[in-house]
Amino acid sequence: MRAQRVNDLPEMSSRGLVLAVVVYWLLLAGVQAKKKKKRLEDESASPPSADKTLAMHHHQRGTMAHMQGDLVGAIEAFRSAIQAKPDFAYAYYRLGFVQHELRQANPKRANEDPVPAFKAALALNPWDEMSHYSFGQALQDDERIAEAIAVFKGITSKINSKSAQAYWSLGKLLARGVDEFDSDSDTNAPDDPSLLFEQAARLNPMNFKPDGTRVRLVELRTPEVEQREEREVQKRRERILDEMHEGKHSFKYADEL
Numbered sequence: 630m631r632a633q634r635v636n637d638l639p640e641m642s643s644r645g646l647v648l649a650v651v652v653y654w655l656l657l658a659g660v661q662a663k664k665k666k667k668r669l670e671d672e673s674a675s676p677p678s679a680d681k682t683l684a685m686h687h688h689q690r691g692t693m694a695h696m697q698g699d700l701v702g703a704i705e706a707f708r709s710a711i712q713a714k715p716d717f718a719y720a721y722y723r724l725g726f727v728q729h730e731l732r733q734a735n736p737k738r739a740n741e742d743p744v745p746a747f748k749a750a751l752a753l754n755p756w757d758e759m760s761h762y763s764f765g766q767a768l769q770d771d772e773r774i775a776e777a778i779a780v781f782k783g784i785t786s787k788i789n790s791k792s793a794q795a796y797w798s799l800g801k802l803l804a805r806g807v808d809e810f811d812s813d814s815d816t817n818a819p820d821d822p823s824l825l826f827e828q829a830a831r832l833n834p835m836n837f838k839p840d841g842t843r844v845r846l847v848e849l850r851t852p853e854v855e856q857r858e859e860r861e862v863q864k865r866r867e868r869i870l871d872e873m874h875e876g877k878h879s880f881k882y883a884d885e886l
Contacts, residue, residue, distance in 0.1 A: 684714035691723060698860050700731040704741065718753035721746045722760045729767045743767045758788050762795060769802060778802050793833035800825030 691706030707724035711717055725746030732741050747764035750757065765780035781802070784795035804822035830837040 680713050684710045684717050684720065686710075687713060688717070688720050688723070691720075691727075695723075695727055696856060698856070700727050700734070703727045704731065716753055718750050718757070718760075721750035721753065722757065722763065725750065725760075725767065726763055729763065729770070733770060744771070756788060758784060758792065761788055762792075762798075765795075765798060769798070774802055774805070791832050793829040793837055796825045796832065797829035797837060800829065 687706050687710035691703045691710065694700075694702035694706055704724060704727050707720050707727065710720040711724065714720070725743035728741040728743035728746060731738050732743065744764070744767055747760055747767060750760040751764065754760065761780055761784050765777045765784070768774075768777035768780060778799065781795045781799040784792050785799065789795070800822040803820055803825065826837075
């Protein structure tokens with residue numbers, strides 16, 4: 630019996646050693662986890678840098694200016710945010726968005742090219758769907774159709790395969806080159822506009838309604854859309870008032886105000 634216990638000693642010692650190693654690594658992992666947690670807490674508790682604070686200030690100023698219809702002021706503010714923090718991807722996106730809006734509203738501001746800002750935003754954040762889509766819209770409005778098609782295809786194939794908006798926009802662009810009276814067209818081709826419109830309606834039936842052989846976009850009632858409509862109504866009122874004072878319209882148009 631004694632001999633048997635002596636023979637068991639090496640096995641028991643090896644088991645103890647393994648157990649000690651396991652306990653050691655568990656304790657070490659626990660210590661490292663605590664250190665990591667403390668470091669993350671310290672980082673989150675630390676105040677933002679002066680550059681980031683200044684950039685956020687300018688960004689907020691640009692957002693308020695945009696909401697108030699001051700597109701030029703918004704552009705200046707977003708440029709200031711980028712100057713304070715050159716890796717501020719969202720500021721680049723907002724800059725391009727407002728530049729595009731200003732260019733559409735005032736063709737004389739053709740020098741406000743939104744494409745460089747969108748490219749900068751995507752270089753910093755290549756997976757941002759909003760930047761991709763707005764970039765495609767800017768290219769489309771600039772009649773750079775082939776580039777716009779490539780952007781929208783990239784959204785549906787790489788960024789978000791369920792982007793109804795991208796399918797709808799892609800269908801609109803591809804429909805430009807389709808003869809609706811061509812009976813030989815391949816309706817099963819992946820780039821067939823009808824299929825793209827149907828895909829948009831299938832993915833987002835609330836905002837894309839079938840309208841004959843096409844799909845009609847129902848514009849979302851966002852604050853920006855409402856503000857734009859209010860600005861358009863105000864401009865129309867001012868125009869009618871000016872024309873009434875000039876004698877171009879009778880006062881019966883006052884009901885339209």
